[in-house]
Amino acid sequence: HICSSFGFGRNYVAPAIADLAVEYPDLEVRMDVFDRVVDIVAEGFDLEIRVGDDIPGQHISRQLVANRRVICATPEYLEERGVPKTIEDLARHDCLVLKERNNNFGVWQLRDGQKDVTVRVNGQLSSNNGEIVLQWALKHRGLLLRSMWDVKPLLEQGRLVQVLHDYSQSANVWAVYPTRLAESGKLRACVEFLQAWFIRLRAE
Template identity: 45%
Template sequence: MDPISDLEFFTRLVRYGSLSALARDLGVTPPAVSARLAALEKRLGVRLLNRTTRRLAMTQEGELYLATGSKLLEDVQELERMVSSSRDVPRGLLKVNATFGFGRRHIAPALSAFRQRCPEVDVQLDLTDRPLNLAESAFDVGIRFGEPPDSRLVARRLAANRRLLCAAPAYLDAHGVPASPDGLRGHRCIVLRENDTAYGTWHFSKGKRHQTVKVHGAMSSNDGEATLQWALDGHGLLLRSQWDVQEHIGSGRLRRVLPDWELPPADIYAVYPERLNLSAKVRVFVDFLEKAIRLP
């Protein structure tokens, strides 16, 4: 019987939200995780979780066990940190998720430098067109734009970033420059489908004024590099992150449109599960990223 180990197991299971997700992280089968949970419940003499095919739901006893147990784990870990002669050495597999464009341009080089500094860490970078669920996919760190909505994750801001509306000079010369967000309704707009929410809806603000415009265009994609190339080719107006278009604005290949209007912020964050059980590889990597990411 190891109460501390049981507490750690149950806390991780609740955090991952499913037997299969925890099993993937531990490198065991879901039945093995289920058996471990059953043994824990048998030892305590109560049911901690109600299991369905889709999700886990904590019982009242489970909520009490988690709330009190999490505090005990934090106290134990703090005690060990206090008496330890040195901090943990980063080691093991570090799994990182980022979007294609930013991942290729910034995260891949950062991981290369990090691996040279921490040779005992193996890295796995998965690039996707939209952020993945960290728990379900067993990732250690995810890179997100804008304030992450998941309160179960810790979010560390890596860099400030704005969204800018821009177009090629050739397009603006041919079709005119809109004077207000409403003027976008008559323009060709290039739409990036970044997530499962309704795309092609752009939000603008200027002081206390707010305007939402549903834009239309003949070209859309889930890949940011494709939409950027189309904008450079003069196909229409594009809404993109500053990190991606600033170079082209500086060179004159793109021009900002409606610069007096603000768009929703797109600050760049590293997100990871709550600090409980945070490994040295994650802690050191996020600290490294905060210094490594330098945007124009």
């Protein structure tokens, strides 16, 4: 029984599970997606695939693949509003704010090399759904902090442009599971398959 967040679950975990089912035809998998914090023990899940490094200490976690969120916008937005040159410039921009799970609303926790920076951002539009926020960004409504997984093809196509390159937010992909399953061979095989799947995907 696996869970993940809506956007990442649908776009990445679901295709990975489809391939997992081919590799292990005897394995029965149920997958649920949520846009809230899940208590995997209380709610009876065997495995959570989650993005971000705020891992509950009472569980076992294994990093599947490195990932980060970057700041970007459409060329049209940047032409109209200017390109932010410093982190302080964000205060003068429309930022598309995502309220996701337990993240602080309207605050971007960024990293500049070795230094952590907290930036308060605001804008006209906010949502609890990452795909809606991405849709708004593509309609030139503001700056977006989004996982490199999601924006890489859009950056390559020139539909989005990354700004403030020195700043990003860690958003690694983790497998999290209860300690009671530490010795489960079935779970270990599943996690190792997913780790190889995500690393292969990133390399493509």
